[in-house]
Amino acid sequence: TLEEAAFELFAERGYAGTTVDDIAQRAGVSRNTFFNYFSAKSDVFWSEIDDRLALLPGFLAATDPTLPAFRAIGEALADAAGSFGPENVPWILTQYELIGSPAEVQASALSRFGAQAEVLRQFAAERLGQHPGELLPRVIAYTTVGAVLAAAQAWAAAGPGRGPLTAHLVRTLAPLADGFTSS
Missing domain, CATH: 1.10.10.60 (Homeodomain-like)
Structure with missing residues (x-):
C-alpha cells in the first residue's frame, strides 16, 4: 500500500x-x-528487488562447486531474477525518467550495488581460493554488477515483449563468461 x-x-x-x-x-x-x-x-523503489537480492547468497551457495566462479554467479543471478517477467518489472526501471534522477535515489541505488558487489566478491574469492582483497574477485564482482545493471535497463526498455529478465541476464553475462570472445 x-x-x-x-x-x-x-x-x-x-x-x-x-x-x-x-x-x-x-x-x-x-x-x-x-x-x-x-x-x-527512496527505499520504496527497491523493496521487491531487495527481497530477491536477499536470496542471492543462498542461490550462490547452492551452485555446483565445480563450476567456475563467474558461471556459478551467472546461475545464481538467473535464479534471483527468476520472478521478474514481462508483467513484473520494478517501477524504478520503467519510471526513472518520470521522477528525474534525484541524488537520494542514485545514492540508494549505489548502496545496493555496493552491497551486492560485496556478496559477489566474497563468493568469487572463496570459489577462486583467493583473498577477497585480491584484484580478480573485485573485478568479477564489479563487472557483474555493471552487467546486471545493463541487462536490467535493456530489459525494462524492451517494452511489453521483453520476456523474462533471466534471458537478458544470460545474454548479457555470456560475453563476460567467454572473455568477450563471443561478442
Missing part, C-alpha cells in the same frame, strides 16, 4: 514534490508506520 501510494504521488508530483508525510497520508497510515517499512523515501 505504501509503495502504491508513493508511486501514484511520484507520478502526480514528481519525486522531489512528494514527502514521506504525503505518502503516509495517501496510504492512510502514520509517518512512523512508513518508517517501520522503509528507512528513507
